[in-house]
Amino acid sequence: MVINVKRGETKTYLISVYESDGETPLDLTGLEVLFTVKQTMYDLDRDDSIAYIKKTATNLEQIGKAQISLSETDTFIPAGSYYYDIKIRKEDGTWTKYKTADTFNVLAQVTNRT
Numbered sequence: 001m002v003i004n005v006k007r008g009e010t011k012t013y014l015i016s017v018y019e020s021d022g023e024t025p026l027d028l029t030g031l032e033v034l035f036t037v038k039q040t041m042y043d044l045d046r047d048d049s050i051a052y053i054k055k056t057a058t059n060l061e062q063i064g065k066a067q068i069s070l071s072e073t074d075t076f077i078p079a080g081s082y083y084y085d086i087k088i089r090k091e092d093g094t095w096t097k098y099k100t101a102d103t104f105n106v107l108a109q110v111t112n113r114t
Contacts, residue, residue, distance in 0.1 A: 033060065079106050
């Protein structure tokens with residue numbers, strides 16, 4: 001899914017997360033759901049220090065749902081196309097990729113004052 005946001009916009013996404021069968025909602029209790037936006041799809045940045053946006057999902061109480069909230073500060077980055085993915089860290093510390101890289105577009109606005 002391509003994501004489009006206006007620069008400086010506050011946005012919240014409710015992500016549906018399923019088991020490998022694609023139908024059964026995944027119980028996210030004890031798991032971490034991470035959302036990352038970078039300028040390039042692949043790099044050698046082991047700790048995501050060059051990521052433009054790094055968020056950990058909240059409100060994981062509802063089975064199969066993760067909330068990603070982007071603040072005005074998060075999205076106030078140079079207009080352009082970036083890449084994002086969503087990964088889930090399991091309780092044992094291993095990772096599973098939930099959403100492979102897709103496009104995250106930041107759209108310019110003329111007025112930047114808040």
